[in-house]
Amino acid sequence: MLKNYEAIYENGRLTWLTAQPPIQNARVMITILEETSPPTNRRTPPTSIAGKGKTLGNIISPIIDEQEWECLK
Known part of the structure; x- marks a missing residue:
């Protein structure tokens, strides 16, 4: 009869992950x-668009005023 036991073999030694079988x-x-x-x-952009990206506007300041932020209400 076959029984399954799980172990890790490392450097010539077995380390049992489950109970060690009771056999000699x-x-x-x-x-x-x-x-x-x-x-x-991984997706890569086409090389034809390299160097053509532009930053529009001020990337530091928010687009809308703080008074209009719903999360602060």
């Missing part, structure tokens, strides 16, 4: 789960 000798089958990060599909 056993035949084992090892499944290796490789830790891979999924590839990120």
Whole structure:
């Protein structure tokens, strides 16, 4: 009968993540789960628009007056 136990193999040693099985000798089958990060599909703007962005107006002062801010009411 097959039973599953979870452990981490590191530098030739097993560290059990669950209760250690109560056995002295056993035949084992090892499944290796490789830790891979999924590839990120980053969007990039077309090179034809490089350097064409413009800052319009004053980026420091707010667009509307403080008296009109709803969050301060």
